[in-house]
Amino acid sequence: MQTEKEGEDDVSPEEYVALSDFTGSGSDQLSFSRGDRLLVHTKPSSEWWWAELQEVKGYVPASYLRKSTAEEEEDVSLEDPWQDEEYFGSYGTLRLHLEMLSDKSRTEAYRQVILSNSASLKNKVVMDLGCGTGIISLFCAQLAQPSLVYAVEASSMADYTRQLVKQNGSEEVVSVLQARAEEIELPERVDVLVSEWMGNSLLFEFMVESVLLARDRWLREGGVMWPSSAALTLVPCQAHSYYDEKMAFWERPYGLDFTPLQPLAQQEFFTKPKFSHLVEPADCLSSPCDVISLDMYTLQIKDLEEIKGQFQFCVEKPGVFHGFTTWFTAHFESLETGSPPVELNTGPHFKPTHWKQTLFMLDNPVSVCAGDSISGSIVLHRNPVWRRHMTITLHWNVNGSTEETENCKANISSTLFFLPYN
Numbered sequence: 001m002q003t004e005k006e007g008e009d010d011v012s013p014e015e016y017v018a019l020s021d022f023t024g025s026g027s028d029q030l031s032f033s034r035g036d037r038l039l040v041h042t043k044p045s046s047e048w049w050w051a052e053l054q055e056v057k058g059y060v061p062a063s064y065l066r067k068s069t070a071e072e073e074e075d076v077s078l079e080d081p082w083q084d085e086e087y088f089g090s091y092g093t094l095r096l097h098l099e100m101l102s103d104k105s106r107t108e109a110y111r112q113v114i115l116s117n118s119a120s121l122k123n124k125v126v127m128d129l130g131c132g133t134g135i136i137s138l139f140c141a142q143l144a145q146p147s148l149v150y151a152v153e154a155s156s157m158a159d160y161t162r163q164l165v166k167q168n169g170s171e172e173v174v175s176v177l178q179a180r181a182e183e184i185e186l187p188e189r190v191d192v193l194v195s196e197w198m199g200n201s202l203l204f205e206f207m208v209e210s211v212l213l214a215r216d217r218w219l220r221e222g223g224v225m226w227p228s229s230a231a232l233t234l235v236p237c238q239a240h241s242y243y244d245e246k247m248a249f250w251e252r253p254y255g256l257d258f259t260p261l262q263p264l265a266q267q268e269f270f271t272k273p274k275f276s277h278l279v280e281p282a283d284c285l286s287s288p289c290d291v292i293s294l295d296m297y298t299l300q301i302k303d304l305e306e307i308k309g310q311f312q313f314c315v316e317k318p319g320v321f322h323g324f325t326t327w328f329t330a331h332f333e334s335l336e337t338g339s340p341p342v343e344l345n346t347g348p349h350f351k352p353t354h355w356k357q358t359l360f361m362l363d364n365p366v367s368v369c370a371g372d373s374i375s376g377s378i379v380l381h382r383n384p385v386w387r388r389h390m391t392i393t394l395h396w397n398v399n400g401s402t403e404e405t406e407n408c409k410a411n412i413s414s415t416l417f418f419l420p421y422n
């Protein structure tokens with residue numbers, strides 16, 4: 001990362017207020033506390049700004065700051081940290097539902113769960129949280145014989161869902177409730193809570209919080225959660241084409257040396273995750289490793305604030321370590337003896353899903369050999385202001401060498417400021 005920025009004195013800095021505490025990682029990020037007033041000199045990317053606090057300069061995450069004028073502060077207090085208007089607005093259109101329904105691995109996994117547990121679902125009460133167009137509820141009604149399915153959907157799609165339920169002759173069984181799951185009132189508790197809540201890197205969007213609230217309020221003692229557990233998986237990988245496209249490009253475009261732009265490119269392209277990345281199995285430098293596992297029966301909302309994991313990879317072939325790729329797996333326990341649990345795996349060894357995978361680039365690539373070890377830790381830190389967002393930080397070293405610091409150690413803080421549905 002770059003530590004000085006030229007030309008910043010040309011424009012007068014703007015004052016911003018910190019919305020919450022932030023601890024910088026690395027020497028070029030500032031740490032600050034809620035209420036601190038920072039001077040923002042430049043905005044090299046939409047995520048990271050170059051700012052000053054008590055005469056010390058460094059990068060700061062833009063989402064933690066708000067303009068300091070009284071007028072702006074008022075606006076911020078009116079803003080919804082869940083961005084529900086925008087969120088449910090986007091689920092009120094067909095684009096995202098088409099994307100989700102066209103994802104066969106995803107939709108078939110839920111169909112399989114219902115089908116292979118149809119005997120156990122007989123006469124059961126089910127809640128389908130965030131039912132969208134109602135596909136899971138309709139699977140329940142048509143492939144099993146539940147006594148009732150509460151199909152809960154907050155977006156305006158619910159109007160159409162009601163029509164779809166009727167059109168498919170399931171209105172006796174499926175009851176569509178247009179409301180946020182947090183606000184519903186039911187006459188009874190449910191036996192099964194099914195939901196498709198997983199986001200990029202498993203948790204982005206944090207719809208899981210709504211599922212946990214509904215579990216605590218509406219799932220009967222001994223009731224079933226689908227998914228029953230989920231895991232976030234990590235692998236060190238090569239990313240030659242992405243690296244070439246965003247970084248090596250500046251080496252000699254049109255025969256000219258544009259390398260002074262590389263620190264800017266690093267800042268702009270590599271400090272946030274690349275969503276919708278498809279990693280080739282051949283670009284995985286080692287076997288993947290589950291770094292975080294969530295048990296949907298015991299997970300608490302407060303646990304979501306900070307989730308930590310560790311990893312140790314053994315490099316299996318020589319290559320260039322460009323970054324880490326993450327994805328998730330969701331597990332659906334079986335209620336029936338003899339039928340295996342269903343698994344939805346969004347990793348590179350399975351058919352690509354609409355989530356694809358997420359790539360986190362290192363500051364600098366590292367050449368590695370077979371037998372090298374890459375170990376470290378991952379922290380998912382939920383944004384204290386914007387509740388659907390989080391920062392993912394990876395600390396790592398190769399062969400335990402903390403002394404070879406510059407090349408072999410990096411921190412990657414990546415915050416999703418624009419949700420993937422935008």
Ligand code: 6LC
Nearest residue numbers: 091130132153154155180181196197198210
């Ligand atoms: C699923 C998202 C669907 O769940 C989408 O239709 C959205 O409007 C609905 N939804 C999300 N949160 C709630 C809630 N608290 N109450 C009611 N409906 C909700 C796909 N998204 C992910 N898998 N991330």
